[in-house]
Amino acid sequence: MSDVRDRMVARAAREIARGMVVNLGIGLPTRVIDHLAADFPVCLHTENGLSGIGPTLPYEQADRNLIDAGGAYVSTIPGSAFFDSAVSFALVRSGRLDLTMLGAFEVAQNGDLANWKIPGKFSPGAGGGIELAQKARRVVVLTTHVDRKGNPKLLEQCSLPLTATACVNRVFTDMAVVDVAEGRFHLREIAEGLSVADVVKATGAGLIVPEGELPRF
């Protein structure tokens, strides 16, 4: 992983407060766990039916019945619990999930999220993503600021099918930390070595920039 992405993931890890129940989506969000201290009190939830996820295990030590929703072989810790899929999503929909971290194709300035379908190209189904995005108490997105072709992923409006409407609270990218509030993007932090102008240029919607020096990550 490139240095700046590693710093972005490390910065995102600071979003997790002590005692939270957290679901980490597949991809970059899963790596957030590497930046949490082993004794940090947090309950990780995976939608296939486990609260209290322990460390990922190598092939030789894996339990064939114990995966997370991304298919990684994980372990339990003292206090873990298993449950069925209805219970798992009752936990999500009833407000017991404090935070979810998800990937994105597009985020709109009103908090709309598109991360599950590119019509005609990619439509594997959303799995548990729709309920995570719609019902977690706080939704943060980890994504590159622009796509592989250099097009911005933070937009005035999403063009792809939505995962959920007005659900994103904060976006961590390889360029910036951006909050979504009152229908606008607000620049909060900026990656080392970049200027505000760099971030503004790479953003496909208006960006509210506060006065004074911004924190760096």
Add this chain to the structure above:
Amino acid sequence: MKLADKSCALEEAVSRIGVGATVMLSGFGVPGTPFALIRELVRQGPKNLTIIKNDANEKGMGVDHLLAAGMVKKLIVTHIGLNARAMAMMNAGDIEVEFCAQGMLAERVRAGGAGLMGFVTDIGLGTELAEGKTRVELGGREGVLESALRADVALIHAARADTFGNLCYAAAARNFSPLMAMAADRVVAEAEVVVAPGGIVPEEVHTPGPFVDHVVPLGALGEEYGVVRRA
């Protein structure tokens, strides 16, 4: 009093699945997928099936055998991204695929199992998942009507069973099993270990025996049940 013995041979347990049947399959990826029952179903070969499962497994495993054998008319699933064949068949129009939000699939199955016709939810509002669904206002809030799901047959994998059909699931292999075991007219459970009634402590039963029609003891587990080695 004594509880009935529902032990059943693999061939016989699967033999009542006819052409055009709707079949629920437990499992989320490998854990909980009834691979032996699926292989027997492929051997017997009824076509035009509607399969209800969280996912389509991976190439060369579980649901993929049904797809390869041309036995599937429709999948009701939440995610098929790990099975390129399922994606290709969907894109070519060879199978119909109905995608559900994962918790909605679970809840629709649970509703079916609980004798309900459906439920109202706000999940999916404002997205294409809500398109075509009946809008409902309830307590001043807007929602959509989700219909219950039932199947002709549910094929379930259990870690342990007694001969009456009380079932226990291992770790994250539980997932959809307890829900699907309530939601079909005929429920077949394959089990890694089968014990006499009393061999499972009542407090540790995950699915009560009255829901289960047939218990199929598994011999040595096939390769598909094992840990998948990934690069």
